[in-house]
Amino acid sequence: MSKTLLELSGVSVSFDGFKAINSLSFQIGEPELRAIIGPNGAGKTTFMDIITGKTKPDEGHVLWGDKGISLLGMSESAIAREGIGRKFQKPTVFEAQTVRENLAMALKNPRGPFDVLFYKKTKRGAERIEEIAEQTGLTDSLTRPAGELSHGQKQWLEIGMLLAQEPRLLLVDEPAAGMTPAEREKTTEMLVEAARTRAVVVVEHDMEFVRRLNCKVTVLNEGSVLAEGSIDHVTSNPQVIEVYLGR
Template sequence: MPTFIAEKPHTLAPIAIPRATSPSGHILTVENLTVSFDGFKAVDNLSLSIAEKELRVIIGPNGAGKTTLLDMICGKTKPSSGSIRFRGIELTHLPEFKIVRKGVGRKFQTPSIYEDLTVAENLEISLPEAHGIWASIFFKRTQHVKEIIENVAQEIMLADQLRTKSGKLSHGQKQWLEIGMLLTQGPDLLLLDEPVAGMSPREREQTAELLKKIALGKSLVVIEHDMDFVKSIANKVTVLHQGKLLSEGSVDQVQNDPRVIEVYLGH
């Protein structure tokens, strides 16, 4: 599979997928969401909303229900009760692939990239046009496709690594590549689970800038434990505890909330 070298950044948007907008100004609305595992409520009657182009960070102690919430939004886990609406569309009964097509992208904590392929090849196979048996047979590597790959690579700071086998990237670069693989799919909402875990301090700074840049055009929900990183990116912070919403507001507001200090920040 040929590779591509980006000579200059492009302003071309990765994928233009027409989607409805929510009249409420919220891209995601979760209401009274509950899920139980063998009688244990991992998420308990949780309600929250994410605005268009908002960068929301969700924090909380281990077992608070953070990852389970993302699992339910992307369809990996089905809730016991409650509602998840993405731009007014109910997601709770949709399979994962249909939720992706609606415009929701999910990145897990451990990077899942194809290490034997180059950066360019990883980005190429993530394009919606390359998915499926028939699509892959008739997929053409057009100039438009090349520009998408170059544009995304520039955004994720890997424009000079397009020929590099992905297995040779640093841990942080692998995280960026997986974010780039999501961006090629054109999501309107990105769900990121601990995106800076294991990164160097410099990579964390670069990732903060990357996520803030992405949030200029998309909504992001980020699960994170690194409070310095949270301070550097968050528009708004939601704190979960035992599957429930404990506190919500600016970084300063939640850091000074006695309940948050007691169950999370004080430890």
């Protein structure tokens, strides 16, 4: 049984009087894979912004880790150091650097001003880069500039860069967007594999992709949880059909 890693309770946030998140409660264990779906404006991005410290909620609690520490009031960088990694929709990789260099820069190392200056290649670091390249299907591309990669491969490189930081929670925003069917299949495998040892939250519109993840699904609507359970359970829920499938 996985232990709770992250718990949001009674979280609300308003922008100019509009409640983007409305008394939201959510929890995820470690390890666990979870998909989050919902119509546009359901609060999916704001939900991730709250977890990563980008947006401060008006009320509620966001508790993290074995000791249940509060993430509220912590800076974005402090939250990242706690082990929360986030991948945005558009891949942000260093295009002029090789895949290997991108992964090396992302490795979990001491991050002081002198540490970065006197970065030394270590045997363990090199092994870790090989492991991540294998996991993300980029072994044959390690010496290529990241700018030459396909859209799907750039997405994988960015997932690899997050894995290099060894996060306990990985938040991934619409990973399947713009991918070929083969790339989507590889991405599914990658996320399922990553979730064996950590918590992974995937925000996605593509229902077929979510079905292939074969995990618990949380449906957001108007800033709160509308339904939760297997993909079959939530897609047969009359309320979900009404708001999401528009039937």
